[in-house]
Amino acid sequence: MKQRAKNLAGITIGTLLATSVITFSMISSASDNMSDETQQTTNAAKNVILLIGDGMAESQISAAAYLNGAGYGAEDLTMDQFKNVGYARTFSHDNTVTDSAAAATAFSSTHKTDNGVVGKAPKNKEHHQNEQHFDVQTVLEAAEESNMSTGLVSTARITHATPAAFASHIDDRNKENNIAEQMLLDHDVDVLLGGGKRQFIPEEAGGKRKDGKNLLELAEDHGYQLIENKADMKKTVASKLLGLFNDSHMTYELDRNLTNEPSIDEMTNKALDVLQQDDDGFFLMVEGGRIDHAGHSNYPATNIQETLAFDKAVKEALDFAKKDKNTLVIVSSDHETGGMSIGANGEYGYNKEVIRNVKRSPEYISKQLDKNDANLEEVIKKYTGITNLTKKELELITSSQNKASAIANIISERALIGWTTTGHTAVNVPVYAYGPQAEKLTGTIDNTEIAEVINFTTSKSFTSQNLIEQVKQFSENGEMTDEKATRLLFTHLETVRQFEDQNKADKVVKQLEHFHILIDKQKERNSLSNKAYQTLKDGTDALIAKWE
Template sequence: MEDEIATQMLDYDVDVLLGGGIEHFEAEERDDGRDLIEEAEGAGYELLYDRDELLQTEGDKLLGLFSTSHMAYELDRETTNQPSLAEMTNTAIERLSKDDDGFFLMVEGGRIDHAGHDNFPAEMMTDTIAFDEAIEVALDYAKSDPNTLVVITADHGTGGLSLGLDGEYGFERDVLKNVTRSIDYMAEQLDDDNENLEEVLQAYAGIDDLTDEEADRILEDAETVEEGIARVISDRALVGWTTTGHTAVDVPVYAYGPTEEQYRATLDNTEIPKMMIDALHADEEDGDITIHNLEPTEDMTLQSGESVRIQFESEPGLDASFSIRAPLVNVPNAPTELPVTETEPGVYTAYWTATSNLQASGAEIEVTVIDSEGNTHSEIADGKLNINP
């Protein structure tokens, strides 16, 4: 799959590409034998291979490949010459912001997910901090440019991390703060018979009192040394895990900038890219579609079985829909958008009924209209809904 992604990024002529994965661009490592490095140079990309080259570049079309495979964990980055996520974000914004038509930039803290899969607590913490530093770069730019929207979210959780373990509520933060290298790095420092385990953990995990029981857990009980070290560090920090896979919990979504209020709700993940596209085209001509007299105009409280009328006026012949935007609980198979009927020319009406399994405070009603040419317009009613309070 990574080979295909690398191909797609070049085929779509993305302006700035920064990260790891050299092996997916080199002909000798790819199944199809394509030399994407040569193709990228032919397409006008400046090739960058380390942090120094990134910080010194003055090019506008950049392909930065800073690692053969994945980028290093943040804990290990100082042992490499790789740039930080914040530095890559800053360079990308500096280049892309030169475009008068605006830009779209996607930044991923991908190694947070890897740490979750392996149940590596310190790596998850430090790579999340590195991601937060990249967010700060993006927000600083957005604060200087009022037309910039920043959206922060995730596609899923991983590992099911908990603070507190085996009935003991707490979190020993210093255990994780004392870890100075990744568990993968520690494992690489072990000699063939693992006799230097105590020295390695003392040097890189701050553990100077490893017990015989913990040593056995690492060397005898765990399937790999990495897994055993992760368990010992997690246990000492009172960090629990429920899985080495993805979790099914809701993930946060935060937004700053134009249309930020649209993200203050429980959203289906497929709505987010649509909202981003709408924001990108917010200043374009929308066919002069307007919405008038949108109801309800005042807040309403609905108990189970009670309904609200949603009504507005616009030009005739539009496709119209509405959605209830709020944290709703226990909503199996709930559609994210519901149809609105044109009850007479230019008048659109729908009814929505609260059921007993719904509960929300301050739910917003958003209506959307689309004309025959695909132009869209959305508005949120002034009246909010309190459902089964």
């Protein structure tokens, strides 16, 4: 057990939403056909593992599954084996097309925010110019308050937008030096594994910090063991790890065997080995960050191989959960990147062998070309298996300022993989879940609801005081209109708090059941909003479950 304290200027998850989850529409089969995995559960999990395939949607997953399949068919990925499946809408506070910062903040805090902002929410319900933001508690911070161990793993820089949204509060995702400092010094994350060493060291040491600070030295003072390669990660027995395996993002999976970097599944396995030692449970976020980068660059084989590597991390998590039997696993994405399609240019098909023959990323391949491209055909043959470049393809590469992009374009054209953009898209992304509360993440949901479900486990410190603060908030913002009934709610909750202080569980439960009846009556009279009713109902249910 670890004692941690958190002080935030903003709103805590518990204060705003309670520790429960909103009930949303679900896809279900007949009860006699339901497996244990799809049965509804009321208890919180001991542990939560959230895996985010950055830039991954159905096209990326399908392309990977088809690549593994024989003939025209597909072979199930681990992701395809989940029974609780839904889809999440990803829009941000200020754009239909989100970025990773806003989407990860939705995952981490239940709040929609503006693109580029991490760990903060806007003060205005509708987007305004010069929007002001306030700090919001994340599920990782709630886990720390509940004495749970925590971990962040990414194949991108560990200070990149997605991991940053769980352990920092920054108005601009590009302030990665500030994110590194907050992540390391303002939190007590037990496991940090990824790239981004440059954000932790000063310029004179080859880093990006202009303030002269060497956060690696400070990390040692905070009990971290620094590891920088796969071998050291494997052999360490330390209980607090800072693994920085690349100055920037970690190497693409296609090129990783040229380095000493661990794979995403190896990092996931190591994180689980460390975190599972905590009897209070743990929260772990794992990001396949380079799926997104390959999508931005329209690198087809690279994108698919990153997705397959991510799926191996999903397997590590799911295998752990099945053995542990008290772990919630959630797999999703912040958004889709690239507008990827299987089948392109009006042609039906997927030439999988083209993808299978690619041995390195376009970035690596382009760097093997000599000054005048004299070895072009030799290099392309060696790393892509293409032996019959057309005159048009040769000219495309030799005339291009971005030879990696030209090579990727040829691979896409031959494989019949299409792209509509080098940016993000607004399509819904899949949500896969296993374990306690998993059935709450089926159907079409908002991405903030993922945080609500996680919060059911991580906000174990929720009490009647949080309900009191919620009633106060809803009363002040006009979502509760009956002043007399609101005073009665306050009185009732004060009684609950007294019984909590006396540790009288049966009386706490009885009073909460009465409180439930009171809010039901207010709902019938239309004297409180749907949001207020649902939030108070969920909080009451969570407290009842806690005291029972």
